[in-house]
Amino acid sequence: MWTMSADVDRVFKALAAPERRLLLDRLRAENGQTLTQLCARMEMTRQAVTKHLRVLEAATLVVTRWRGREKLHYLNPVPIHEISERWIGKYERGRLAALADLKKKLEGEGNG
């Protein structure tokens, strides 16, 4: 399946679909969900969710673990972090965080 180191193209492609970003949001809200749990809260067919999860897994944005007979899905922020490290300098980080906080405050938490 995955033989090369983090492929930036795959990460961007995986993030380019709103359905997949929604799945990542759901995992951020509650990490370690099964496919059934993820489907229960989505307006998508099980097949569609499975397909999107496969793209997210190929980009290592989602990683899975088995617990007994359950396959649990976890959000893996490491590839996104690597992208941010590439273009964001050490000293810019604090200012960017302040700007992001301000934006969140002005626009309200729900729209983040």
Add this chain to the structure above:
Amino acid sequence: MAESEFVYVTYIRTTPEKLWQALTEPEFTRKFWVATVQECEWKQGATWKLVAPDGRVADAGEVVEIDPPRKLVLTWQNHLFPKMTEEGFSRMTYVLEAKGGTVKLTLTHSMEKKDSKTIKAVSNGWPYILAGLKTLLETGESLPGTDKWPEGI
């Protein structure tokens, strides 16, 4: 069943042996793990300490399982923040798997407690540490910011 848990994965162009060395030997760890040093005999049952540059013990625990260069399981208690110390021990696991020319590093950190402060704190810290580790192994240089202890802690 763990109540708070995260799983992080990174692929690093290196060998399992070199990655193991980087994860355990002080001359490597201080370059990507914010200048800390681990004190440990690296055998089952041994005490493990993560020591800050000023000598304070930041985190401590015990080696639960060790199988170089494949798997390491540690118990882990924070000692710097009382709210985290009182939560007790969390559990940290590294699994290293060679895949083609890369090594898949899977890091799991969990605690038998819902909404654990310790897990929340380490889940923010680990991506920086892992990015620094990857950069160090692939380029031989530290990532800025991962080779120094953060100010004010």
